Amino acid sequence: QSGVVIVGAGMAGVQTAVALREQGWRRPITLLGAEPHQPYDRPPLSKAVLLGKAEDSAFDVDFEGLGIVLRLGVEVTGLRAAERELDTEAGPVPYEFLVLATGAEPLTLPGSEGVPGVHLLRTLDDAARLRPVLARTPATVVVGAGWIGAEFATAAREAGCAVTVVEAADRVLAGALPAEVAAPMAHWYEQAGAALLTGAQVASVEAGRVLLADGRELPAGAVVVGIGARPATRWLAGSGVGLGPEGAVAADEYLRTGLPGVYAVGDCASFPSARYGARLLVHHWDNALQGPRVVAANIVAGKALQVYDPVPYFWSEQFGRFVQYAGHHAGADELVWRGDPAEAGWSVCWLRAGALAAVLAVGRPRDLAQGRKLIETGAPVDPAKIADPAVPLKSA
Numbered sequence: 001q002s003g004v005v006i007v008g009a010g011m012a013g014v015q016t017a018v019a020l021r022e023q024g025w026r027r028p029i030t031l032l033g034a035e036p037h038q039p040y041d042r043p044p045l046s047k048a049v050l051l052g053k054a055e056d057s058a059f060d061v062d063f064e065g066l067g068i069v070l071r072l073g074v075e076v077t078g079l080r081a082a083e084r085e086l087d088t089e090a091g092p093v094p095y096e097f098l099v100l101a102t103g104a105e106p107l108t109l110p111g112s113e114g115v116p117g118v119h120l121l122r123t124l125d126d127a128a129r130l131r132p133v134l135a136r137t138p139a140t141v142v143v144g145a146g147w148i149g150a151e152f153a154t155a156a157r158e159a160g161c162a163v164t165v166v167e168a169a170d171r172v173l174a175g176a177l178p179a180e181v182a183a184p185m186a187h188w189y190e191q192a193g194a195a196l197l198t199g200a201q202v203a204s205v206e207a208g209r210v211l212l213a214d215g216r217e218l219p220a221g222a223v224v225v226g227i228g229a230r231p232a233t234r235w236l237a238g239s240g241v242g243l244g245p246e247g248a249v250a251a252d253e254y255l256r257t258g259l260p261g262v263y264a265v266g267d268c269a270s271f272p273s274a275r276y277g278a279r280l281l282v283h284h285w286d287n288a289l290q291g292p293r294v295v296a297a298n299i300v301a302g303k304a305l306q307v308y309d310p311v312p313y314f315w316s317e318q319f320g321r322f323v324q325y326a327g328h329h330a331g332a333d334e335l336v337w338r339g340d341p342a343e344a345g346w347s348v349c350w351l352r353a354g355a356l357a358a359v360l361a362v363g364r365p366r367d368l369a370q371g372r373k374l375i376e377t378g379a380p381v382d383p384a385k386i387a388d389p390a391v392p393l394k395s396a
């Protein structure tokens with residue numbers, strides 16, 4: 001009996017295996033992971049692990065005790081759905097149910113691959129390579145002012161490096177937040193002593209320097225590229241699994257793919273959200289925690305039982321701030337500020353048809369917690385009360 005086979009031993013894969021056992025699945029579970037390391041959590045890689053404050057971030061899961069067969073260092077190269085079999089370098093692996101949880105892989109800067117001193121930050125190996133680099137405090141260029149770029153710049157400043165962040169868009173977090181909301185965050189870079197160059201295109205990266213399209217030359221003892229990630233789904237080409245925009249597995253509301261018995265979850269998969277009237281591709285930790293519970297429930301039930309339609313949530317720790325976000329603001333019709341962005345704590349609320357659609361909280365975890373619940377209930381809110389940071393969100 002082949003039972004459930006999970007491809008990808010990251011957060012989503014591990015949580016799927018654990019949730020299956022928690023929900024009463026007694027038959028075999030096999031977890032296949034390409035990396036050789038004991039499965040680990042990624043958020044600490046750009047925080048404590050990078051600075052050497054934590055040795056590693058392995059998950060505290062007793063795989064053996066749970067009867068989960070963990071096969072590490074095994075890359076899955078193909079899926080033959082007609083035979084219900086996977087291809088790996090170690091031979092074929094049959095499955096009865098299959099869960100695709102291969103996560104995402106970082107985008108590389110064309111022309112920078114293989115140049116000495118250029119780094120990505122996705123894996124434990126990446127973090128282990130970067131740690132001694134930071135300890136040498138070279139002049140560091142960070143390409144991309146997104147979540148990872150900001151967190152890495154924070155760590156590099158803390159380590160004592162001179163940091164320049166180069167961003168092609170005209171602002172930080174351009175892919176994630178509207179200009180008005182991102183604007184105050186640009187000051188965080190300066191305050192931390194990092195130079196931020198927006199609207200700056202990298203022309204080429206050479207050992208020891210980065211050349212910009214406008215002719216500027218930046219000395220760079222180290223370069224970290226944080227320009228986004230794409231679902232790790234190339235191996236599924238021709239398998240019959242439907243891939244949507246950005247190459248994500250296009251799952252349905254039960255996180256099923258179009259192939260019998262095949263599910264997809266975490267950073268590698270998009271899903272339709274009735275709550276937001278859009279297909280969502282979420283590259284955040286909470287999605288890799290919640291999605292697996294739905295996949296496990298549907299596998300254990302043997303039918304489409306639970307729909308996955310979460311209020312997405314994530315956090316980021318940058319420049320001494322705790323930034324949290326819940327919801328999805330595309331399609332919102334009103335934006336309400338709560339507090340002054342020059343202060344240590346402030347929030348932004350997005351409303352859609354009189355209800356809260358999303359909240360961004362900087363140093364205001366209570367706003368996040370209460371806002372998240374309000375978004376879930378869909379209750380109407382009063383914009384005037386929301387705008388007053390002294391009124392708890394739950395009373396708005």
Ligand code: FAD
Nearest residue numbers: 008010011012034042043076102103266267283284285314
């Ligand atoms: P992954 O964690 O990418 O795991 C997928 C695994 O599958 C990988 O180990 C990969 O090696 C393996 N795999 C891929 N292809 C194959 C194959 N063909 N065969 C076998 N195995 C394969 N989110 C937040 O909300 N807050 C944060 O502060 C935050 N910080 C982050 C910091 C960093 C440095 C990174 C990289 C991410 C961060 N995230 C954060 C995002 C969060 O970590 C991801 O959303 C989460 O890891 C997704 O889990 P996953 O299991 O879907 O994918």
